């Protein structure tokens with residue numbers, strides 16, 4: 001399997017590079033999704049389009065019956081991170097999007113794995129189903145939330161996913177559940193000097209809310225994160241603001257705890273409107289669960305990751321890595337050379353959120369990172385965009401594809417592994433029933449990147 005994949009790697013490097021060049025932001029990933037779908041169709045998969053009424057979401061299925069093993073693919077870029085594949089800041093188009101989270105590699109490795117597994121299943125007449133989920137808008141648009149709400153993961157036995165990073169590590173790690181919304185305040189405009197008494201300031205409503213949130217900060221459970229921006233503060237100082245908008249995120253390691261915090265934040269917003277005689281509307285943007293990690297799958301992935309091995313640089317890549325590291329604050333970074341090693345399984349939780357969280361409460365989910373970025377390079381940076389577009393990122397991509405493929409093979413051929421994954425899921429879920437935090441009538445925010 002691994003030798004065969006090495007021989008086919010260059011094709012998937014090309015696929016990842018095309019998606020890197022498309023650099024399409026969340027829910028606008030039309031070319032990227034088309035490319036992935038056409039690759040899957042050519043490989044014999046049956047493609048279902050427009051999943052959950054999202055034009056760039058899809059699933060692709062091959063085979064029949066149980067078990068159903070699914071791999072997640074992402075392919076959205078980030079605004080403002082356009083960057084050449086050079087170790088100095090040099091946008092291709094200034095201000096344009098770029099693949100700073102390496103989702104071009106994410107989608108391509110998952111494709112590479114899905115096609116390789118399918119070929120192996122066909123060859124060996126292995127029973128079961130392999131599926132690829134094309135999941136758009138991971139970066140704050142929550143594509144998987146709407147796919148989860150639509151029930152598309154219900155028949156799946158195990159979900160495999162991975163993420164680009166600067167190290168190789170299997171994950172038994174959770175994340176932060178997140179709720180985010182735009183709080184929109186509507187007031188009454190007036191001349192701010194001539195007739196302030198007839199005006200009702202939307203900005204005042206926003207500021208009362210923000211102050212209430214600051215007082216609330218003292219009385220929330222530890223590990224809570226609340227952060228916000230004023231995304232609209234009015235048009236001009238001499239007009240009483242008719243409209244103001246606060247874009248706020250709240251996070252906590254547990255969704256039921258976050259529910260309580262969120263209710264209180266909404267009260268802060270209502271208080272702002274009440275105190276200032278303005279009107280408040282809440283527009284929900286994200287509502288992702290924390291990841292429910294699976295220790296059985298973490299161990300299985302760890303074994304396979306060690307079999308595949310880390311990423312070895314050529315002399316040229318080494319020079320690139322050394323140059324790009326000089327542009328970084330390296331106080332928290334791992335040394336150069338750590339990309340060759342496999343770290344111990346990660347535990348605890350990381351202080352970030354992902355829409356993989358919802359999937360992991362529905363299906364036992366495996367997750368890991370490979371070193372697609374030079375050690376020390378953080379995600380969402382021009383440095384990571386550069387790595388994701390060249391051979392360093394592609395080497396990490398191939399390592400991820402191989403690890404996904406080996407893990408799926410184990411799950412198809414060894415029912416005990418499936419059972420262990422299910423047992424870990426049931427034990428950690430402890431009877432908690434997943435319920436989407438996205439209201440039933442809430443449509444996917446297909447234009448959330450438009451301003």
Ligand SMILES: [Zn+2]
Pocket residue numbers: 101103138163
């Ligand atoms: Zn990402």
